[in-house]
Amino acid sequence: MHDHHTHHDAHSDDDVHTDHERSGHSGHGGHAGHGDHAAQFRRLFWIMLVLAIPVVGFNDMFASLIGYTLPEVGGVDWISPALGTVMYVWGGRPFLTGGWDEIRTRQPGMMLLIALAITVAFIASWGASLHLLSHELDFWWELALLVVIMLLGHWIEMRSLAQTSSALDSLAALLPDEAEKVAQDGTVSTVSPDELQLHDVVIVRPGASVPADGTIVEGSASMDESMVTGESATVHRGTGDSVVAGTVATDSGLRVEISAVGDDTALAGIRALVSEAQNSSSRAQRLADTAAGWLFWFALGAAVVTAVVWSAAGRPEDAVVRTITVLVIACPHALGLAIPLVVSIATERAARAGILIKDRLALESMRSVDAVLFDKTGTLTRGEPAVTGIAVGRTELDADGVLCAAAAAEADSEHPLARAITGAAQRRELTVPRATDFSSSPAVGVKATVDGTTVEVGGPHLLQQHGASELADVDRWRDEGAIILHVLVDGTVAGALRLADEIRTESWEAVKELHTRGAQVMMITGDAQAVADSVATELGIDRVFAGVRPEDKAAKVSELQDQGRRVAMVGDGVNDAPALAASDVGIAIGAGTDVAIGSAGVILASSDPRSVLSVIDLSRATYRKMTQNLWWAAGYNLVSVPLAAGVLAPVGFVLPMSVGAILMSASTVVVALNAQLLRRLDLNR
Secondary structure, three states, rough: OOOOOOOOOHHHOOOOOHHHHHEEEOOOOOHHHHHHHHHHHHHHHHHHHHHHHHHHOOOOHHHHHOOOOOOOOOHHHHHHHHHHHHHHHHHHHHHHHHHHHHHOOOOOOOOHHHHHHHHHHHHHHHHHHOOOOOOHHHHHHHHHHHHHHHHHHHEEEEEHHHHHHHHHHHHHHHOOOEEEEEEEOOOOOEHHHOOOOOOOEEOOOOOOEEOOEEEEEEEOOOEEEHHOOOOOOOOOOOOOOOOOOOOEEEEEEEEEEOOOOOOHHHHHHHHHHHHHHOOOOHHHHHOOOOOOOOHHHHHHHHHHHHHHHHHHHOOOHHHHHHHHHHHHHOOOOHHHHHHHHHHHHHHHHHHOOOOOEOOHHHHHEEEEOOOOOOHHHHHHEEEEEEEEEEEEEOOOOHHHHHHHHHHHHHHHHHOOOHHHHHHHHHHHHOOOOOOEEEEEEEEOEEEEOOOOEHHHHHHHHHHHHHHHOOOOHHHHHHHOOOEEEEEEEOEEEEEEEEEEEEEOOOHHHHHHHHHHHHHHEEEEOOOHHHHHHHHHHOOOOOOOEEEOHHHHHHHHHHHHHHHHOOOOEOOOOOHHHHHHHHHHHHEOOOOOHHHHHOOOEEEEEEOOOOOOHHHHHHHHHHHHHHHHHHHHHHHHHHHHHHHHHHOHHHHOOOOOHHHHHHHHHHHHHHHHHHHHHHHOOOOOO
């Protein structure tokens, strides 16, 4: 188990956000910090919005655009410059400090573009207010709009990132405030869950939640695991089963032995993974940062060309107006939101469906996967034996009778095969009689007295002892790699039981749906070829790798990649770690402490293989939104900057500053709304 620590950003109120800004919006900072940033940006946004109203309302340029006149009162002309300066210094500070950091690191990008736009607007507006520059450059209203919109964008982004975290932080809130600990002498005391230690036994009463990860030692209950797995249906858990902190025993009480505390619990692992996911910058985010860098040089180049061309045309005043307009209009509001908002909403949407995106690159890669390689045991199958067939011999017992006799004889055995037999009898709701004189013999089987008859259950050595022969069906079962147990009553072969690793009912749909999405489905297992082929044939799997040792699984992944395949490996996260790391996308499946395995890029909190389909659907939808937003955001700048520069001036059209500002705001709104549509994606299976 990896040791995980969640990260916390320490920001004072004054140095709000600068760490985040340096990262070019890529969502850096621990999950605790996003909530802090969201609150700081929210407060700053509302303060600036209040200040913006008089800045815009008392701005002469805005008044003439809308068509109203300002009152003839002394000092009215100085309301916009005075409050506009406050907005530039206070509201613009995150962008100015971020822009300065980009200059220092010689990586011009989003922050520098925003800083350049508001600084140019600020200087030009003072120039116009002091009658040193053209009245057309009275941009106080535009400066106010720029600051407010950019703060709103940052607030939306930070809030979205904080919501992703809070979806998982809410898990912590589901933990009980106290736990009932059972002492060695049987007395029960109330303690805080933090005080629990390994191997402590606690009582979980009906309707209460489990205080820490553990194993049920007494009782059984229907468990509500939705907060961990995203599955709404309750799951039956009994003696020997693992339970996770925060899950609820809905109908009856349990005694649970604690198996993990502190950073080793599934909950701590989940929260650490989410923190790591939010800190991972993605390829698409780097694309947005690169686009912002290019946009900076594009805007600067366009401004220089504009200044030179208008000056050469003998219109120096127009040169100043057009150059400044280009620099102000090039501010990439929408580009700043295009990627972070989509990624953060996708991560949050996934978390609600029990899919934990640990590495954002994995989410982006999943859309192009064309081969899904499943580890068999515990993934496509349940990882535990189950009775999958009953053969009947020449006695008066039918199939239920054979199973009933075997379950009675095996009732006192702790062997996994015995539990599979007694479990099958329970599921069929058979009345199993009490057995006496139980004994077991290694490599032979068990023996007990049931209703006055001697019942024996065992493998081939048991038949040899009695000199009996196998039933007809058994040969076929052996060819399929199944485990075969013979049931003898008073020395006569009454029947045989076929036991195999039970295929999950969800696996059929998962394989079928992956085929419809154009992916080849493959299976890898350490089991014998016969066992693997039996499961593969039943599920319709395209290709099988059998008899593969855990350390060789990664080599099989590389082999597929060498054939030009984009491989997603789906495993239980334990012995599959090297293969998960080698694949294009590693997906660890199954709740529990394995959720903290570091090799996978995506963790599925439930053990349902259909969740892989949800990851593909989310990946494709996320990529679509990113692409749409990038084109919309960059397209606005590519069209508006040349128009603002006056490229159509020869035909009498120059983009007015006001129209540019409105288009700029509209593009930001479109990008934000488009990203929000991801929330409507249905990931429930």
